[in-house]
Amino acid sequence: MPQNELDPKHLETLDRDLGRLSTLETATSYTSRPVIGLGVGLLFMVFAALLAAMVFGQANNTLVVVIAAAFGAYMALNIGANDVANNMGPAVGANALTMGGAIAIAIVFESAGALLAGGDVVSTIAKGIIAPESLGTSGTFITAMMAALLASAIWVNLATWIGAPVSTTHSVVGGVMGAGIAAAGFGAVSWDQMGAIAASWVISPVLGGVVAAGFLWFIKSNIIYTEDKIASARRWVPVLVGIMGGAFATYLAVKGLKRIVSIDLGDALLIGAVSGVVIWLVMIPVIRKQSEGLENRNKSLKVLFGIPLIVSAALLSFAHGANDVANAVGPLAAIVQASTTGDFTHAFGIPLWVMVIGALGISFGLFLFGPKLIRMVGNQITKLNPMRAYCVALSAAITVIVASWLGLPVSSTHIAVGGVFGVGFFREWDAERRMRKAKAVIPGAKRLPPEERRRRKLVRRSHFMTIIAAWIITVPAAALLSAGLFAVINGVMSAG
Known part of the structure; x- marks a missing residue:
């Protein structure tokens, strides 16, 4: 080998060239994703679309159903990209799950929830937003549903692009409302129902935040701020896990298993109470064994909340798949019903092939586009650890149960993100309270200047304002978009 090829300068040049190639490959991979x-x-x-064509063959309105199936698939992709982040974000942000593990668990449990427990009979128009008879003919109804489906999908797509977790339920509601107004005027809308939905914009996140903050306060008071943290954890963590188990048993009984068995709220609460006690008793020896040899510091406590957090993420995904898949395929199922039977004024079920589109679409959307919102919810609003993420997950289950009891239409997205905000704002308040207490003990201590206090805020205000603004405009934005699309689609169909 020639001597100059062994020259260190040549080797350094080769290293730099390889480094540039590596950087180029990384950049190409990033941009091609x-x-x-x-x-x-x-x-x-x-x-x-091909699946719909195979199912319908040469039947009347096959082209309409094929186009609607493509729109439903587009909506399902966007639900996977946006909505599922609320279930997985806290666990990923707390490092209880890797991004890959979270996506794998979510795909399995979202699909299982959609196919096993989803697809119960729903009303002809999403949550009774408009009176179906006001639309006149099945053709007008189909056009309205197509416009609503496409408008809500476009809006959720836009929200995902700007990094805002929004309610897909509210997007569908806005789409149906806008198309209904365009088709039959303002009198077609059930304004009482819309008022209840508007109230849920405030109730959902506030209730979720208060519940999450309350449990974080309990954990801090009874475990973190005690002298013997491990002894306190052995006493209280089994209780907390039991509460979570009971809450999720009730949550699944109320919201996730309607297709398999009908359970009223009283029976669901009884199931939850029994499940909670059993889980509490089982967890006592488990936590005692897990806590052996742990140091008496906060970092050690994270180990004890890891598994409950993973289980809660899986259960939230199952319940989400069982309930929210209808947001993607409900309007599609309504179009199928109206196209095949001409009936659009009675309740309808969701066919299996339509449910498969919803389940697969949510899974693909999560895998392809979900990481962005998962990072937003898990890392970028406020810093989460397993204890804080546990509070968010438990808050989601409890708030839905309370809302069901009160008969309030709430958004799982608003509840989960509200829980993250609640945890963050509580930490800010608690840090300020402890600082004031410390200054009372140390005479002469100076208060931090306003600039430094703003820098130490634990909730990113820019994300807070972006998300709140997106929540507020979701229904009107989807409604305006849907009304415009209704006019376009109606014009095209009339011309055809």
């Missing part, structure tokens, strides 16, 4: 995602998403929409 969205393109690959878009390509796979488009292929899935084509698959959904």
Whole structure:
């Protein structure tokens, strides 16, 4: 080998060149990822359209159903990209799950929830927002549902792009309302129902935040701020896990198993209470064994909350799949019903092939586009650890139960993100309270200047304002978009 090839300068040059190639490959991979995602998403929409064509063959309105299936697939992709982040974000942000592990668990349990417990009979128009008879003919109804489906999907897509977790339920509601107004005027809308939904914009996040903050206060008071943290954890962590188990048993009984068995709220609460006691008793020896040899510091406590947090993420995904898949395929199922029977004024079920589109679409959307919102919810609003993430997950289950008891229409997205905000704002308040207490003990201590106090805020105000603004405009934005699309689709169909 020639001597100059062994010259260290040549080797350094080779290292730099290899480094540039490595950087170029990384950049190419990063920039090609969205393109690959878009390509796979488009292929899935084509698959959904072909599946609808195979099911309907040469029947009347086959083309309408095929187009609607593609729209439903697009909506399902966006629900996976946006909505599922609320279940997985806290666990990922707390490092209880890796991004890959979270996506795998969510895909399995979202699909299981949708296919096993989803698809119960729903009303002809989403949550009774408009009176179906006001639309006149089945053709007008189909056009309205297509506009609502496409408008809500576009809005959720836009919200995901700007990094705002929004309610897909409210997006569908806004889409149906806008199309209904465009088709039959303002009198077609059930304004009482819309008022209840508007109230839920405030009730959902506030209730979720208060419940999450309350449990974090309990954990801090009874475990973190005690002298012997491990002894306190052995006493209270089994109780907390039992409460979580009972809450999720009730939550699944009320919201997730309606297709398998009908359970009223009283029976669901009894199931939850029994489950909670059993889990509490089982967890006592488990936590005692897990806590052996742990140091008496906060970092050690994180180990004890890891498994409950993973289980809660899986259960939230199952319940979400069982309930929210209808947001993607409910309007599609309504179009199928109206196209095949001409009936659009009675309740309808969701066919299995339509449910498959919803389940697969949510899974693909999560895998391809979900990490962005998972990072937003888990890391970028406020810093989460397993204890704080536990409070958010438990808050989601309890708040839905309370809302069901009160008969309030709430958004799982608003509850989960409200729980994250509640945890963050509580930590700010608690840190300020402890600082004031410390200054009372140390005479002459100076108060921090306003700039430094703003810098130490534990909740990012920019994300807070962006998300709140997106929540407020979701229904009107989806409604305006849907009304415009109704006019376009109606014009195209009339011309055809």
